[in-house]
Structures are given as structure tokens and as C-alpha cells.
Amino acid sequence: ELKVEQNPLFLSMQEGKNYTIYCNYSTTSDRLYWYRxxxxxxxxxxxxLLSNGAVKQEGxxxxxxxxxxxxxTLHITAAVHDxxxxxxxxxxxxxxxxxxxxxxxxxxxxxx
Amino acid sequence: EAxxxxxxxxxxxxxxxxxxxxxxxxxxxxxxxxxxxDPGMELHLIHYxxxxxxxxxxxxxxxxxxxxxxxxxxxxxLESARPSHTSQYLCASSEYQTxxxxxxxxxxxxxxxL
Numbered sequence: 001e002l003k004v005e006q007n008p009l010f011l012s013m014q015e016g017k018n019y020t021i022y023c024n025y026s027t028t029s030d031r032l033y034w035y036r037x038x039x040x041x042x043x044x045x046x047x048x049l050l051s052n053g054a055v056k057q058e059g060x061x062x063x064x065x066x067x068x069x070x071x072x073t074l075h076i077t078a079a080v081h082d083x084x085x086x087x088x089x090x091x092x093x094x095x096x097x098x099x100x101x102x103x104x105x106x107x108x109x110x111x112x
Numbered sequence: 113e114a115x116x117x118x119x120x121x122x123x124x125x126x127x128x129x130x131x132x133x134x135x136x137x138x139x140x141x142x143x144x145x146x147x148x149x150d151p152g153m154e155l156h157l158i159h160y161x162x163x164x165x166x167x168x169x170x171x172x173x174x175x176x177x178x179x180x181x182x183x184x185x186x187x188x189x190l191e192s193a194r195p196s197h198t199s200q201y202l203c204a205s206s207e208y209q210t211x212x213x214x215x216x217x218x219x220x221x222x223x224x225x226l
Contacts, residue, residue, distance in 0.1 A: 031213070043155075043217040050212060098160075098208075099160065099171070100145075103154060
């Protein structure tokens with residue numbers, strides 16, 4: 001059974017700083033997704049990582065995947081207040097299933 | 113941009129009432145999903161469908177039921193609401209493209225059962 005663990009669960013950082021959110025998963029996952037959720041809102045797709053060594057970047061966010069370590073990271077560069085949100089990673093069960101298993105989320109607060 | 117809609121957005125209802133949460137998408141996606149999310153917590157899959165007349169229960173046990181009579185419509189029904197059903201319900205749809213099956217989420221229905 002696939003389990004997904006994120007850390008930290010809460011992250012408070014200052015504007016301009018860099019930080020990394022970690023996503024570990026317990027068994028082989030075909031794909032790894034990152035989503036963003038603003039308070040009271042729905043989820044917005046950020047990245048999908050398909051293979052070992054995959055790296056994707058959008059603005060100040062960069063996601064990577066290491067399938068051997070069963071680890072994905074979401075790196076934040078020079079944080080700004082607008083990045084404050086909860087970030088979820090999700091894996092898929094093996095065999096091409098489209099069922100997502102989500103981590104508990106990392107609540108990021110960027111302070112001026 | 114994804115076009116997936118949920119109604120109502122907010123619902124406060126008494127115990128024992130029957131309710132239906134609506135979800136529609138205009139993208140022609142075959143796959144649709146319902147998730148339950150308590151405040152500040154992760155999402156749990158409660159139902160999914162891979163096409164018309166196909167429905168399956170998800171990983172989280174739920175007293176709700178779903179139907180998929182049309183591709184674009186995937187309603188969720190609670191026959192007798194209870195306070196334990198208070199939560200946010202998120203609908204999503206997806207289509208396999210370029211090696212991934214990214215799910216697009218609706219705005220959610222926040223349900224409170226008194």
C-alpha cells in the first residue's frame with residue numbers, strides 16, 4: 001500500500017529565503033504530482049514528474065524526483081508572500097492506476 | 113484551464129436529510145473522482161469512475177453513493193446526513209495525456225451537518 005509522507009508539515013519563512021519541502025513515498029509510484037491549495041480554495045496542479053531524475057521549474061518553484069530514494073522535493077527560491085499556501089504531493093499506485101495518494105500537505109507561510 | 117464545477121459551494125443541513133452534491137465537467141474527461149478533505153488535512157479518495165456506468169469505491173470508507181450516467185456529470189449522494197459527514201468534498205476529473213493523468217479539481221463543496 002502506497003504511503004506518502006511530507007515534511008515539514010508547517011513552514012514559516014521570510015521573504016527572500018530558500019527552502020525545500022520533502023516528499024517521501026513508501027513503494028514504487030508511477031508518477032509524482034505536486035499541488036497547491038490556497039485557504040478555502042481547491043487544488044491547483046503545479047507539476048507532474050514522470051521519471052527518475054525529472055526536474056521541473058515554474059517561477060520560484062522547482063520540483064525534482066529521485067525514484068531510487070523514493071523522494072521528491074519542492075524547492076522554493078527567494079520566497080515571496082504570494083507563495084503562502086498549502087502544498088501537497090501525491091503518488092499513484094503501481095500499474096498505471098490513476099488513484100492518487102496524497103501526503104498531509106505542507107502549510108507554507110512567507111512573512112515579509 | 114480546467115472547467116469543472118461543483119454545486120452547492122456551501123451547504124448547512126440537518127441530520128437525517130438526503131443531499132446530493134453536484135459535479136460537472138465540460139472537458140469530456142472519462143475519469144472522475146470524489147475526495148473528502150477535513151480542514152488542514154490530506155485528501156482521501158471516496159469514489160471514482162473511469163467512464164459512463166463505471167463507479168468504484170475509493171480508499172476511504174464512505175456512506176455516500178455516486179452515479180455516472182453521463183460523461184460530464186458525477187453526482188454524490190448522502191441518503192441520511194450525519195454530523196460525521198461534515199467536511200469539504202472535492203470533485204476532480206482527468207484524462208491521460210503525454211504520460212500523465214493530471215487531475216483537475218473543482219472548487220469544492222463545504223458541507224456542515226448539524
